[in-house]
Amino acid sequence: MDQKLVSSWFHLHSSVPLSYVQPPESRPGMVFSPGKKIPVVDLRVIEHGVSKELMDNTLSIFKEFHGMPVEEKIRESSRDPNGSCRLYSSREINNKDSIQFWRDTLRHSCPSSEDYMQFLPQKPAKYREVVAKYTQEMKRVGVTILELLCEGLGLDPKYCCGGLSDSPLLLAHHYPPCPEPGLTLGAPKHRDPNLVTILLQEKDINALQVFKDGEWLVVEPIPYAFVVNIGLMLQVISNGRLIGAEHRVVTNSEFARTTVAYFIRPTSEQIIEPAKSLISCGAEPMYRSITYEEFLKNFMINGADIEQELLLEPKQKAAAL
Ligand SMILES: O=C(O)CCC(=O)C(=O)O
Numbered sequence: 001m002d003q004k005l006v007s008s009w010f011h012l013h014s015s016v017p018l019s020y021v022q023p024p025e026s027r028p029g030m031v032f033s034p035g036k037k038i039p040v041v042d043l044r045v046i047e048h049g050v051s052k053e054l055m056d057n058t059l060s061i062f063k064e065f066h067g068m069p070v071e072e073k074i075r076e077s078s079r080d081p082n083g084s085c086r087l088y089s090s091r092e093i094n095n096k097d098s099i100q101f102w103r104d105t106l107r108h109s110c111p112s113s114e115d116y117m118q119f120l121p122q123k124p125a126k127y128r129e130v131v132a133k134y135t136q137e138m139k140r141v142g143v144t145i146l147e148l149l150c151e152g153l154g155l156d157p158k159y160c161c162g163g164l165s166d167s168p169l170l171l172a173h174h175y176p177p178c179p180e181p182g183l184t185l186g187a188p189k190h191r192d193p194n195l196v197t198i199l200l201q202e203k204d205i206n207a208l209q210v211f212k213d214g215e216w217l218v219v220e221p222i223p224y225a226f227v228v229n230i231g232l233m234l235q236v237i238s239n240g241r242l243i244g245a246e247h248r249v250v251t252n253s254e255f256a257r258t259t260v261a262y263f264i265r266p267t268s269e270q271i272i273e274p275a276k277s278l279i280s281c282g283a284e285p286m287y288r289s290i291t292y293e294e295f296l297k298n299f300m301i302n303g304a305d306i307e308q309e310l311l312l313e314p315k316q317k318a319a320a321l
């Protein structure tokens with residue numbers, strides 16, 4: 001596994017290995033120019049009440065984690081026999097013949113109970129303490145964001161509380177410096193497979209891009225602001241009134257970049273479907289009902305094309321009314 005982690009071999013290469021080279025149409029090309037920027041109001045949350053100290057400590061802990069020797073990282077992320085905590089690169093999840101991404105990811109569920117803590121890394125020393133505090137804060141901010149979004153849709157503000165948002169996930173991504181950033185990607189164009197993502201990113205590195213009106217815009221980090229992405233599940237629940245943000249991650253040749261994504265997700269048995277009250281107002285359902293478990297299975301197979309899978313055919317639309 002260690003050879004698969006990008007962080008364990010990137011320094012040995014002066015060019016990008018072939019399996020990491022994107023086809024010309026997906027390459028980021030010149031990633032040095034800042035390009036167009038997105039407006040602050042759309043996507044970035046500034047007055048969230050999470051302390052700067054906690055945000056700094058959280059990023060530091062994950063930077064430290066990804067900077068540890070590879071054997072240690074693997075040991076610290078392999079405590080859960082069910083694999084809910086794990087460290088991987090795209091080579092573990094993609095077909096070995098597909099194009100890989102310049103990134104390692106540590107992912108685990110969020111510790112809502114003391115019992116789960118035993119599965120989390122014990123190193124760096126403050127990992128459990130900092131991550132427990134951070135995920136607690138993310139839960140609070142997440143509830144506020146969901147309540148505001150539901151209210152805006154005309155739904156009960158608590159519509160997404162409970163099963164729809166009860167299984168959050170933490171993803172700590174690490175993008176090592178890349179010798180040829182124009183040829184590869186840290187993450188491909190995608191919409192997030194969740195309701196909402198709350199993303200913490202480093203201050204001075206432009207790497208996240210959002211696809212808007214046919215072009216890629218840079219999501220320039222604002223110090224101590226979170227980036228909030230609408231995910232596919234909220235697109236379904238809102239019956240297409242909210243559209244998941246399409247985004248990707250580019251790399252750079254100078255700096256490693258670490259980000260922390262908090263995914264607000266349903267429990268696996270939860271049924272995801274357009275909210276009934278939005279359909280009874282005369283709108284037609286655009287999407288079929290699906291359990292989150294089935295959605296995730298399809299997402300692994302279909303990736304970015306999953307949206308087509310979720311859409312109802314015209315005939316099924318009439319039957320669902
Ligand atoms: O690391 C980033 O900037 C974005 C990560 C992301 O898109 C994701 O976790 O879905």
Ligand SMILES: [Fe+2]
Binds near residue numbers: 191192197247
């Ligand atoms: Fe994403």
